[in-house]
Amino acid sequence: MRTIGILTSGGDAPGMNAAIRAVVRSGISSGMRVMGIQRGYNGLINGEIYEMSRSSVSDIIQRGGTILRTARSEEFRTPEGRKKAYNVLKVFGIEGLVVIGGDGSFTGAQKLSQEFDIKTVGIPGTIDNDLAYTDYTIGFDTALNTVLDAINKLRDTSTSHERVSIVEVMGRHCGDIALYAGLAGGAESIIIPEVDYSFDELCKTIIEGKVRGKIHNLIILAEGVGGAEELAKHIEEVTGIETRATILGHIQRGGSPTAFDRILASRLGAKAVEVLLEGKSQRVVGIRNNKIIDVDINEALAMQRENKHDLYDLAKTLSY
Ligand code: F6P
Numbered sequence: 001m002r003t004i005g006i007l008t009s010g011g012d013a014p015g016m017n018a019a020i021r022a023v024v025r026s027g028i029s030s031g032m033r034v035m036g037i038q039r040g041y042n043g044l045i046n047g048e049i050y051e052m053s054r055s056s057v058s059d060i061i062q063r064g065g066t067i068l069r070t071a072r073s074e075e076f077r078t079p080e081g082r083k084k085a086y087n088v089l090k091v092f093g094i095e096g097l098v099v100i101g102g103d104g105s106f107t108g109a110q111k112l113s114q115e116f117d118i119k120t121v122g123i124p125g126t127i128d129n130d131l132a133y134t135d136y137t138i139g140f141d142t143a144l145n146t147v148l149d150a151i152n153k154l155r156d157t158s159t160s161h162e163r164v165s166i167v168e169v170m171g172r173h174c175g176d177i178a179l180y181a182g183l184a185g186g187a188e189s190i191i192i193p194e195v196d197y198s199f200d201e202l203c204k205t206i207i208e209g210k211v212r213g214k215i216h217n218l219i220i221l222a223e224g225v226g227g228a229e230e231l232a233k234h235i236e237e238v239t240g241i242e243t244r245a246t247i248l249g250h251i252q253r254g255g256s257p258t259a260f261d262r263i264l265a266s267r268l269g270a271k272a273v274e275v276l277l278e279g280k281s282q283r284v285v286g287i288r289n290n291k292i293i294d295v296d297i298n299e300a301l302a303m304q305r306e307n308k309h310d311l312y313d314l315a316k317t318l319s320y
Contacts, residue, residue, distance in 0.1 A: 001032060001095050001276055003095055006035070008020070008040060008070045010102045012064075014257040014258075015125065015264065016138065019125060025054055039068075046088075076108050079115070082111060086112065086115070089116075095118070097121075099123070100125040102124070102137070121283045122283070122300075124268070127177065133284065133288075138261055142255055147185070148181055151187070154167060158217075163241065164206055166246070167219070167220050175190075177222070180311070188217045191222060191225050192222045192224070194309075
């Protein structure tokens, strides 16, 4: 394989730049040309492509976001859009494509490889950590630390006012950001889509905590359950304790990647190049038990996320 392309797609995630750097430098070291495709699949369809060099990825390992920009492409979801993309790939002589993104981006890569003679490999880049085949996705650890930082600050003000504080975090349908942040932040309650919760139980925990001398009460709510403002009102009505909601939003997507995310991104980027050099296609790379792996994309997308009730139960026990 002489020429590969790289794009970032879907929501950005800290560490995407470190992955781009790893793909570009590993690819060039292996004697390949690496073409940067801007604005995800939209940029591919529109031919927004340039050749990358070792120096074009200098000074980006520490930067959040993605230097290639990103987009969610409606056009690429259509067979006509993918045909246009294929034609552009042919014109630029791109034989293999590295896609950094989440499950939607991987589905695009899967379709492209099924319909045309383009080899694809996916690198998991999303703060949500919602891909079952890999223990971690690039950006999750940084987002988690951003949430923790916010929790620490909210603790100060919640303690001063002796309030209940609800923090709503991202993750789409996955509760991992809430679960891990709740455990690491010592939250009293964690509400995630994967575990049913009872409002009455929640209020009981708050009241019992207050009676036992807890000064404030922290609830981490996953956006997949959502409704932080209404929940705050409802809690205040039932418990009589002042309650505030904070929706962290897109702040969770920014910032300099943590060491963990930079190292993960560097290892996965190098592995993606290796997979293409071996002539494989329709693969996704990931990490399992600290080993870098590559998996069939169809298998990866069909896998169900493991249940993390052990972490949920641990957080509950330790919060008492
Ligand atoms: O998938 C990453 C993510 O940040 C989700 O956690 C969130 O639901 C979504 O993207 C937000 O998307 P947008 O940036 O398009 O508002």
